[in-house]
Amino acid sequence: MARHIHVLKVHHLTLSFPKRKDPNPRPVLDDVDFGIRDGEILGLIGNSGSGKTMTSLAIAGLLPEGAAITGGSIKFRGQDLLTMKPRDRRKMLGSEIGMIFQEPSTALDPLMKIGKNLDEVLVAHGVTDPNERREKILSTMKTVGFDDPAAIYGRYPHQLSGGQRQRVLIAGAALLAPKLLICDEPTSSLDTVTTVQILDLLKSLCRKLQMTILFISHDLSAVRNFCDRVMVMKDGKIIDKDTTSDILTNPKNAYTAELLTNAKLDTRMLGIERAHVDYSSSPVLTAKGIEAGYSDKIFGKGSDNKVLKGVDLEIYPHEILGLIGSSGCGKTTLIRSLLGLLPHTGTASVVGRRIGAVFQDPVSCLNPAHTVKWHLNEALRVAERKLSREERMSRISAALSEAGLNDEFLGRKPHQLSGGQRQRVAIAMCLITNPGIIIADEPFSSLDASSSAEILKLLTDINRERGTSFLLVTHNIHIIRQIAPRVVVMDDGKICESGLTTEVLSSPKASATVRLLDAETKLHGA
């Protein structure tokens, strides 16, 4: 076959979701036109809803029902994918075009061992000899960085970490050595250290297997050291296209520049300053010797897995305390213990008012069966029972407007809200109970850059105006650096380092901190 400069050429692609009532809706993809050069890593950046995932699904032929391509063509090595028979196209999927998705926890069948999961790929593509399949799987697993592939081969997905699962998925894609690998936000659910590892792996695979990669992400700065070229998408259009270094250093498009600012979450631009905390006052939250874990002990036998091994923590009034650490270090277990959701030993006491909580996932943080008003009313009911109807309504409106939403949202149900808006409602639910401290568990990680910036601004405003303390758990060190005066680093169930943010981050003492900082530098630049 003749060598094409462009391994994939998307030509004026237009896609929409026509309905019977509305046969010509606003297109989801509007005249998308680009080519992926052989062997390059092309980044596709955009906020949620910009159409980047639709583009990738159109290429892979996995468009959801109801989507209609109304114009344009997709050519893969000269062949028009859109006019191909579904059968031929399916054959092409996997062997020629591979795909990796965002959520490694749901992409593997939980009832199948890792080996079997990968085996299915080869069976589907007609490798009949079981020994050959096993050989190939083990060698591919070695390629993706498993030192002991035979051990992983026999494990179930739930026994692996998120990073390991993502490696397995990459192995699954690499098994068939596709020409083009589409990665749809492969790292957005991973922590910084793992993200760097996965990106390094993809890059080396790209060289080894002569693959071309289309890398989709909402984080412009994450593609810094990874992609050769970057495209920026907005409202279904590609609005900017350039080499990575040009885009990052010298963005020509105003929107790209805005994305770049948001991606950095530059708090000085948002008008946020670091809080001033009086450390001589008595702390609002004191935790001493917290231990928690999962024990498989039955009648005194079996192992005892301690996830937390004696954690001491103090949070002062007006403070934003940053809590960082790689996945699996016990951050989540710690906050669940602090919130009283897990059985634990040790003491955690809160002075005065109650604890509020904001969780990571804006999709499941609101009850789908009820309206925004019901949520706020329910939160208020718990805090203060004796209120008249008018007082309730005014408190609800006040909390909602403080969280940056207006009364129009009262009657809406969660599915009518965007991720950022849901997170705002969750924050309003905290505010209405007037908490002394809010524990925020990765409140930004599922949001795109612009929404993150807005939520960050909101949280710091609350901190300033109400004097609410925050325990901010995140893997984004950049945010911590700018808004948290004090930081705590966790590793393996213990606090391995704590102190003023400036000191900890400029001269880290614990190896875990060094690892986190290294990954951060690699990912986002100095």
Place this chain on the structure above:
Amino acid sequence: MNKNVDTARAKRFYTVGIILLAVVVAAFLISLFWTPYDPYATDAASKLLPPSSAHPFGTDNFGRDVLSRVMCAAKFTVFISVSGVAIALFLGTLTGLPAGYFGGFADRSIMLVNNSIMCFPGILLALVAVAVFGASMYNVVWALGLVFAPTFARVYRAGTIEVKEYDYITHARVMGVNPVRIMLLHILPNLVPQLLPATVIGLANMTLFESGMSYLGLGVQPPDASFGKMLAESQAYIRVAPWLVIFPSMMLVFYILGLYFISEGMRVSLTKGGGS
């Protein structure tokens, strides 16, 4: 493409189901105010008359109008199935929600009782209960309610276990909402998609049970009519007066099939099949 096919299928199921069910429900509603003849009035002069303009469904061996009796039977059948399911739903809520929500010991003890009930064939258990406490309509209602409760409890429990892991329930717990309120106001509304088809199927199954029991003489007592009872009474005359069998069984089939079609439609439209 799947979705459109599914919606169309669901629509067909609903249409057929609602038409079938409407026949029985209409008979039930009208019977509350009016029947062509007194369903209990015997008339020796007009025994076993075939369908005619005076008696559209014919008359039975006592000369009672079959149409009137079928309408009256619809009343008892609908009443028994609806109130039986209501009892089962209530008991299911009472046991399934806490079992799923609290887990551990509470779960195991509640489900032990539930599973023990499920070990026995339902109809047998209901028959024993009615045989011990006497055959009357009210005994049939609560016996069937009790027998059906574990099925609903399991639906509640499974749904609760799934829903309670969501952040919004965690959040409610963090806020300090009391468990009863969490279960009833935060969890229960989210179980409706699972509960609706289960309820409709429950109605159909309960009707089958009730007909079986009435057929055996342990359900609705004479002179009241129920579809099962009417079938039992008419089987001696099946050769000379087939209309005695045809019309009650037709109504029974309409009711049960209608409910099944509706629940099938719900299953197709409420559960998300393939991708979205």
